[in-house]
Amino acid sequence: MQDIFIISDNITSPIGLTTAENFASLTKNVSGVTLHNDLNLSDQPFYASLFDHAHEFISNHNTFTRFEQLLIASITGALKNSGIDCADNKTVLIISSTKGNISLLETNEFDPALKKRIAMHTSAKMVADYFGFSNQPLVVSSACISGLLGIITGKRLIQSGLYENVVIAGADIISKFILSGFESFQAISPEPCKPFDTNRKGINLGEGAGTVILSSQKKHAKGIQLMGVAVGNDANHISAPSRTGEELGFVIKTALRNSAFTAADIDLISAHGTATLYNDEMEAKAITTAGLQSVPANSLKGYYGHTLGAAGLIESIISIKSLKENLVLPTMGFEQMGLESPIHINNTLAHIPLQNCLKTASGFGGCNAAIIFSKK
């Protein structure tokens, strides 16, 4: 199996337009989650991490929707100084999103033109053409694991020998469609979210984009390596996580085995930690099943909200930055342990020597994913 390295990344979010800006905001305990009164999104005030309406992601954006502009801004940031030639036939683009341009349905009459415009492959092609990618882009849409699944797909494509470089970008824009859906599930927290806390009341939604670039080229071998990955399904329920966490636990153990690691090799866990009652409990059980209950774990949802198709990418990029800086970030919103099977939720900014990090995600449809990153 070929070694694969993360050679560049970008986060574009309400708390920063580069990975460095984002990480600086996190270390200063800056959150993007604020109270919004926006009747275009919801009849009631709600907490979320949203871009300012006036924020322009790129100049000359006439043909692109906000979703596509956000992707372009993030990909531009990741490509800068990466040495990647998008036109190279060994390079491909993967887009991860849960709902893409869905907001267009709220304001436009549905007709064949809108059908084409709203399709995620249309957005992917437009974004790929903007950067001059010669290969057809791929679109991954698997609920809240989409971001991690994009990275995993990238790894699979490189290891099958098809490509040497993969640019993976994920984004979602929060629309009334998405917010009303989570509200109808009574999954939205009436206050800033509190992952793993005893008083957690649900999620905050968030906007953002993340891009990572994977490469098998040996010149990148001194950096961050993408180690074992795994994907699985609960086969239990379409909108509720497994009660036992056994399936996510299995996925974590598979990722460890594929890295030739044991639980003792993991120094940091970047959890999904959505702050719903059931997700956080399930995740804690899975982490315990995998023998990782004493490893420092955090959730970044208190800073970003749940950024859906971008979440796995944004949170992976922050984990990688943590590895590089030997700095574990706190879990904003966490005060008091609220888990039946307690794990080590980190709630301070801690300087610890870090080598290997586990990133997990779970989503509707019963899907689970895990990825391990290693500092070389």
Added chain:
Amino acid sequence: MSIKNHITASCAISKGAVYKNGEPVFANPDADLTGFLLSVYQYLTLNYVRFYKMDNLSKLGWLASEILLKDSFHAEKYRPEETGILLTNSNSSLDTDLKYVQTIRDIPSPSVFVYTLPNIMIGEICIRNHFKGETALFVFERFDALFMEQYVNNLMNNGILQACICGWVELLENKYKAVLFLVEKKANEQTNIFTAQNMIKLFQIENI
């Protein structure tokens, strides 16, 4: 890649007809979409109440998986984690997205909203069959058999999966098409080698 995998079963549902391993097994060309999907369910003589809760895309994908696996898949050969599902389509969950948008104007419906993700149909097939292996949903403008061949062979030949259900499940308003392949390592009497060419042949079946 030198290791060959095999299409040990296939199922196609399109234009009011159902095909198993390339042969027509059921047709109801005059029914509307709802009536057609229900008639395929009744043809299978099953009692699975979850079916009635599903959106049309999940119904279509789930019915295709039932026909694909019936008499062809031997669950006892595999652990739950060894079977995976890779599906593709063009319009994601747009059929149900359009219905959900209508409910927002009145009372947003959680039971409609949950189906506004295309991977939910994969979850439905996993629940039914206790499949716990790797799953993914990719959105393509049209069925990309070559991608499917390369991607699934990589999963099968690197020990990530021992069996894989893959294919195309697309449904928007009254137009629909599902073509699924069961990919396994060992050949059987129905076997086609798992290649893009053989997938394309089975994909175009309703035109024959």
